Amino acid sequence: MPVQVGVIMGSKSDWDTMQHACEILDELQISYEKKVVSAHRTPDLMFEYAEQAAERGIKVIIAGAGGAAHLPGMVAAKTTVPVIGVPVQSKALNGLDSLLSIVQMPGGIPVATVAIGKAGATNAGLLAAQIIGSFDEEVRSRVQARRDRIRSEVLESSDSL
Numbered sequence: 001m002p003v004q005v006g007v008i009m010g011s012k013s014d015w016d017t018m019q020h021a022c023e024i025l026d027e028l029q030i031s032y033e034k035k036v037v038s039a040h041r042t043p044d045l046m047f048e049y050a051e052q053a054a055e056r057g058i059k060v061i062i063a064g065a066g067g068a069a070h071l072p073g074m075v076a077a078k079t080t081v082p083v084i085g086v087p088v089q090s091k092a093l094n095g096l097d098s099l100l101s102i103v104q105m106p107g108g109i110p111v112a113t114v115a116i117g118k119a120g121a122t123n124a125g126l127l128a129a130q131i132i133g134s135f136d137e138e139v140r141s142r143v144q145a146r147r148d149r150i151r152s153e154v155l156e157s158s159d160s161l
């Protein structure tokens with residue numbers, strides 16, 4: 001099956017966070033690849049990755065980075081494949097730096113920014129699945145089934161208070 005989602009991150013140290021996006025893609029049976037690509041440390045690779053994404057059939061890119069998190073925005077600048085940015089929690093500033101670096105894009109080059117850290121990475125996986133679900137009925141129904149399960153769990157937890 002061709003890769004549908006590209007999960008990229010600025011450093012291997014981001015994997016603890018980014019694995020949560022991959023867990024969702026595994027659960028929803030969506031094909032993906034995971035790679036370290038950095039706007040700062042491997043700029044040529046980043047350009048190549050972004051430039052080739054559409055022709056390789058990638059439908060969504062999830063890009064995680066921490067600190068001066070330029071990766072999602074720079075990738076978005078080089079492709080029209082939708083980019084979801086995950087702010088990785090940084091040590092010095094707790095991820096506020098990552099969040100602001102990713103979310104404050106200039107008009108014209110959007111990055112869909114999720115919350116800082118694990119919850120954000122999980123939501124990035126789900127948002128990628130929902131984007132793919134808009135043209136893939138099987139993925140859409142898996143996403144819906146997951147929502148239904150969560151709703152039931154919440155209702156049951158309330159009943160047992």
Ligand SMILES: Nc1c(C(=O)O)ncn1[C@@H]1O[C@H](COP(=O)(O)O)[C@@H](O)[C@H]1O
Pocket residue numbers: 009010011012013014037038039040041064065066067068069070071072088
């Ligand atoms: N923000 C970026 C980019 C980028 O935006 O291209 N490349 C690496 N980094 C970030 O630097 C942090 C520290 O990296 P190291 O742990 O390798 O020192 C990571 O969170 C990474 O995402």
